[in-house]
Amino acid sequence: MKSKTIAFHHFGCKVNFAETSSLSRQFHESGYEITHFHDQADVYVISTCIVTAVAEKKCRAAIRQAHKLNPNARIAVIGCFSELKPSELAKMDGVALVLGHSGKFRLLEELTMLDHREPPGNEATPSIKQDSKDFGPDHDYHPGISTSGFSDHESFVPSFSYGDRTRSFLKIQDGCDYYCAYCTIPLARGHSRSDTIENVLKNAREIVSHGIKEIVLTGVNIGDFGKQNGENFSQLIRSLDQMEGISRFRISSIEPDLLSNEIIEFVAASGNFLPHFHIPLQSGSNKILKAMHRRYQRELYAERIMKIRSLMPHACIAADVITGFPGETDEDFNDTLTFLRNLDISYLHVFTYSKRENTLAAKMESLIPDKTKKERSELLHRLSEEKKRKFYMQNKDREVKVLLESDNSMGYMHGFSENYIKVKTKYNPAFVNQVINMKLENLTEDGYLVNENIKL
Numbered sequence: 030m031k032s033k034t035i036a037f038h039h040f041g042c043k044v045n046f047a048e049t050s051s052l053s054r055q056f057h058e059s060g061y062e063i064t065h066f067h068d069q070a071d072v073y074v075i076s077t078c079i080v081t082a083v084a085e086k087k088c089r090a091a092i093r094q095a096h097k098l099n100p101n102a103r104i105a106v107i108g109c110f111s112e113l114k115p116s117e118l119a120k121m122d123g124v125a126l127v128l129g130h131s132g133k134f135r136l137l138e139e140l141t142m143l144d145h146r147e148p149p150g151n152e153a154t155p156s157i158k159q160d161s162k163d164f165g166p167d168h169d170y171h172p173g174i175s176t177s178g179f180s181d182h183e184s185f186v187p188s189f190s191y192g193d194r195t196r197s198f199l200k201i202q203d204g205c206d207y208y209c210a211y212c213t214i215p216l217a218r219g220h221s222r223s224d225t226i227e228n229v230l231k232n233a234r235e236i237v238s239h240g241i242k243e244i245v246l247t248g249v250n251i252g253d254f255g256k257q258n259g260e261n262f263s264q265l266i267r268s269l270d271q272m273e274g275i276s277r278f279r280i281s282s283i284e285p286d287l288l289s290n291e292i293i294e295f296v297a298a299s300g301n302f303l304p305h306f307h308i309p310l311q312s313g314s315n316k317i318l319k320a321m322h323r324r325y326q327r328e329l330y331a332e333r334i335m336k337i338r339s340l341m342p343h344a345c346i347a348a349d350v351i352t353g354f355p356g357e358t359d360e361d362f363n364d365t366l367t368f369l370r371n372l373d374i375s376y377l378h379v380f381t382y383s384k385r386e387n388t389l390a391a392k393m394e395s396l397i398p399d400k401t402k403k404e405r406s407e408l409l410h411r412l413s414e415e416k417k418r419k420f421y422m423q424n425k426d427r428e429v430k431v432l433l434e435s436d437n438s439m440g441y442m443h444g445f446s447e448n449y450i451k452v453k454t455k456y457n458p459a460f461v462n463q464v465i466n467m468k469l470e471n472l473t474e475d476g477y478l479v480n481e482n483i484k485l
Contacts, residue, residue: 041078202248252287313368
């Protein structure tokens with residue numbers, strides 16, 4: 030009997046990627062054949078994002094694409110979009126299953142039950158499963174669509190990625206208690222909750238057993254790790270630092286108010302935690318930070334950057350920034366631009382404000398015209414490119430350790446240095462998943478072109 034084919038596609042954050050990877054392994058172990066999302070499959074699983082209107086648009090497009098590839102396939106939609114707007118997704122052609130964040134970890138069970146009821150493409154019988162605490166006004170009745178697993182955010186479900194990648198994203202925390210004015214993540218993923226240090230170490234050892242050389246600690250608000258268990262993030266990274274068999278850990282995005290001097294000093298002294306920080310700023314105007322309900326002012330942010338630079342001059346420091354937040358005047362934006370220009374960071378992740386339902390910002394007045402938001406975004410992107418080029422040039426002629434990946438693009442392979450500089454060199458299969466000492470030489474448009482005579 031031919032095994033069923035299933036294709037996975039994810040949008041948004043690294044947490045989504047880690048969770049989707051774990052689900053993919055579960056289906057593979059149950060006899061499914063994993064195929065590419067752009068190929069014809071029996072089942073398509075789309076892990077969604079709702080951070081911006083653009084993210085929503087991409088999710089809808091992926092559903093339409095899957096249905097076009099195979100009109101008889103079952104499409105399961107999971108994640109943040111599913112949590113907040115299930116009825117909207119359930120109306121789309123081909124969608125057989127809409128699962129919230131708690132329900133998505135029962136995806137295999139839900140699909141199996143659906144198979145026992147109706148053959149694919151023939152879901153005419155109503156099959157609404159309402160096992161959540163509160164479906165809310167958006168959870169309407171739709172014939173043939175199973176919607177379940179919403180609003181239950183009491184437990185933490187660990188996830189991590191591995192496969193043909195050299196890096197693994199290890200989810201250590203989920204949810205958020207910050208409720209920033211522009212953000213729907215607390216509504217979609219619930220309150221902050223974490224794994225235990227003991228279980229994180231167990232999963233990290235499992236990852237290492239598969240030959241992976243680098244682990245990225247990820248979550249929705251990882252600096253908040255452990256408070257329900259009487260633990261904290263500093264204790265976690267110290268425990269991981271003692272692990273054998275791996276020498277590369279990265280910390281993903283961490284809030285500036287939770288990035289303590291203790292953590293910075295630890296990373297600087299550690300031989301295993303890499304000098305790479307992703308610290309959300311969102312605005313360089315204290316007025317806008319207050320309106321966003323952020324928990325710091327720009328002065329604290331600047332202190333964190335100076336502390337990192339004093340201990341790790343070559344560290345990579347990325348910042349998130351949102352432009353076009355309601356009430357952001359030209360003066361406010363110029364404050365942000367000037368602040369960032371004078372800040373010793375490596376590059377920016379630029380987001381254009383997008384109105385999200387049921388957030389505080391959605392009720393705010395003084396909306397910024399789309400044309401103005403676009404102009405401000407372009408200025409920030411230009412500044413980011415200037416920052417990145419300067420950062421790369423500061424690292425020119427340095428000796429770095431690069432973990433090379435398996436890609437082969439026009440005869441070249443790529444990898445990342447400890448401080449997250451993208452490097453390329455002539456493809457050599459012996460270099461795949463190896464940490465190679467390299468001298469950074471010629472700067473190209475897509476990264477460094479390194480010494481062509483590298484040897485293991």
